[in-house]
Amino acid sequence: MALINEHYLKLTKNYLFADIAKKVNAFKVSHPKSNVISLGIGDVTRPLCPAVIEAMHKAVDEMATKDGFHGYGPEQGYQFLREAIVKNDFLPRGIHIDPSEVFINDGAKSDTGNIGELVRWDNSVGVTDPVYPVYVDSNVMCGRAGSLIDGKWSNVTYIPCLEENNFVPQIPDHRVDIIYLCYPNNPTGTVISREELRKWVNYALKNDTLIFYDAAYEAYIQDENVPHSIYEIKGARKVAIEFHSYSKTAGFTGIRCGYTIVPKELTASSMDGNERYPLNPMWYRRQCTKFNGTSYISQRAAEAIYTPEGKEQVKAVIDYYMGNAKIMRETLTKLGLKVYGGENAPYLWVKTPEGSDSWKFFEQMLYGAQVVCTPGVGFGPSGEGFVRLTSFGNREDCEEALQRLSSWIKG
Numbered sequence: 001m002a003l004i005n006e007h008y009l010k011l012t013k014n015y016l017f018a019d020i021a022k023k024v025n026a027f028k029v030s031h032p033k034s035n036v037i038s039l040g041i042g043d044v045t046r047p048l049c050p051a052v053i054e055a056m057h058k059a060v061d062e063m064a065t066k067d068g069f070h071g072y073g074p075e076q077g078y079q080f081l082r083e084a085i086v087k088n089d090f091l092p093r094g095i096h097i098d099p100s101e102v103f104i105n106d107g108a109k110s111d112t113g114n115i116g117e118l119v120r121w122d123n124s125v126g127v128t129d130p131v132y133p134v135y136v137d138s139n140v141m142c143g144r145a146g147s148l149i150d151g152k153w154s155n156v157t158y159i160p161c162l163e164e165n166n167f168v169p170q171i172p173d174h175r176v177d178i179i180y181l182c183y184p185n186n187p188t189g190t191v192i193s194r195e196e197l198r199k200w201v202n203y204a205l206k207n208d209t210l211i212f213y214d215a216a217y218e219a220y221i222q223d224e225n226v227p228h229s230i231y232e233i234k235g236a237r238k239v240a241i242e243f244h245s246y247s248k249t250a251g252f253t254g255i256r257c258g259y260t261i262v263p264k265e266l267t268a269s270s271m272d273g274n275e276r277y278p279l280n281p282m283w284y285r286r287q288c289t290k291f292n293g294t295s296y297i298s299q300r301a302a303e304a305i306y307t308p309e310g311k312e313q314v315k316a317v318i319d320y321y322m323g324n325a326k327i328m329r330e331t332l333t334k335l336g337l338k339v340y341g342g343e344n345a346p347y348l349w350v351k352t353p354e355g356s357d358s359w360k361f362f363e364q365m366l367y368g369a370q371v372v373c374t375p376g377v378g379f380g381p382s383g384e385g386f387v388r389l390t391s392f393g394n395r396e397d398c399e400e401a402l403q404r405l406s407s408w409i410k411g
């Protein structure tokens with residue numbers, strides 16, 4: 001008799017996007033002539049840039065030849081890409097990463113979801129709230145989150161990111177074993193300064209806490225004072241694993257490629273506290289067993305974004321999305337809404353006007369302006385009273401949506 005992993009039964013059904021789709025469909029049925037615009041899209045929409053396409057075509061052609069064919073690649077990723085990452089993403093910021101500390105993956109979701117395998121199921125966990133659901137749910141699946149009581153998991157410390165603290169998470173007053181940080185943040189679109197991030201690294205050094213740092217939106221940073229990598233902070237190599245993704249950086253959501261940094265100095269303790277074990281060889285062992293690498297074609301595609309043309313083209317797309325974010329921010333602010341984020345991230349976190357909760361404002365916006373947003377409460381208890389807007393759409397749609405929001409709010 002196969003017994004199930006009962007922790008899966010505890011998972012709350014993540015109906016957020018299904019619920020949104022249901023409500024939008026209901027609206028469309030009763031308003032068949034309406035043209036609904038979504039500012040809720042969590043996916044990029046611009047096509048891949050020419051440098052990437054060219055590299056992919058070339059890689060495909062290679063695969064058609066006897067000498068250029070690539071079968072299984074190294075589980076950790078091809079050396080050419082790991083070296084390009086070290087040279088372009090870290091060295092210019094004064095960060096020394098060895099290619100053996102870089103693990104190419106099929107996107108950051110897999111690794112942020114799987115990394116917890118390296119540590120015991122009974123470690124305590126901290127997350128900022130609201131939060132990217134993968135961090136919490138992957139801990140529920142292995143039993144680490146505990147049980148759900150009043151909408152919160154008993155073994156998870158929720159660190160509220162609220163207007164009151166300008167969305168800067170406060171250091172907990174107790175120790176946690178593992179903490180997830182995501183900056184620039186999804187869903188709030190907010191960032192933390194180097195000084196704030198230093199507090200977390202120091203907390204981790206002092207408390208022997210392991211930090212999982214998700215830098216998926218690093219390429220959207222515009223401010224000099226916002227760190228692109230946790231390794232810009234002294235001591236971080238001893239306490240942090242960092243996740244990167246080409247999904248939002250270069251439109252790779254359908255290509256699938258990213259990478260994870262596991263520094264050689266990073267260790268965790270044995271049960272009795274007498275020994276320290278490095279996590280880099282453990283992650284290598286894990287990947288070699290459970291992962292057979294990202295496709296050669298995808299890795300060549302990723303390499304191409306580090307060429308001079310690739311860099312320029314990728315930046316142009318990010319500038320396009322950030323251009324959307326800027327007009328969204330300005331227009332909504334002029335309309336009297338409180339808007340956070342959107343300056344170093346493709347997300348805007350908008351406070352619902354008085355009297356509306358997240359879902360109510362979502363419906364009001366849908367029926368009043370035929371514009372779709374994402375209710376903030378879907379990302380955690382502290383998301384109540386906010387909605388998330390994304391700047392991943394077309395400029396024309398974005399402008400049309402803002403026009404409608406203006407008429408709706410003014411009318």
Ligand SMILES: *Cc1c(COP(=O)(O)O)cnc(C)c1O
Pocket residue numbers: 106107108109110132182186214216244245246247248253257258
């Ligand atoms: C989109 C996103 C990722 C990237 O996921 P991929 O699997 O690389 O496509 C990672 N973290 C966060 C918070 C995201 O929003």
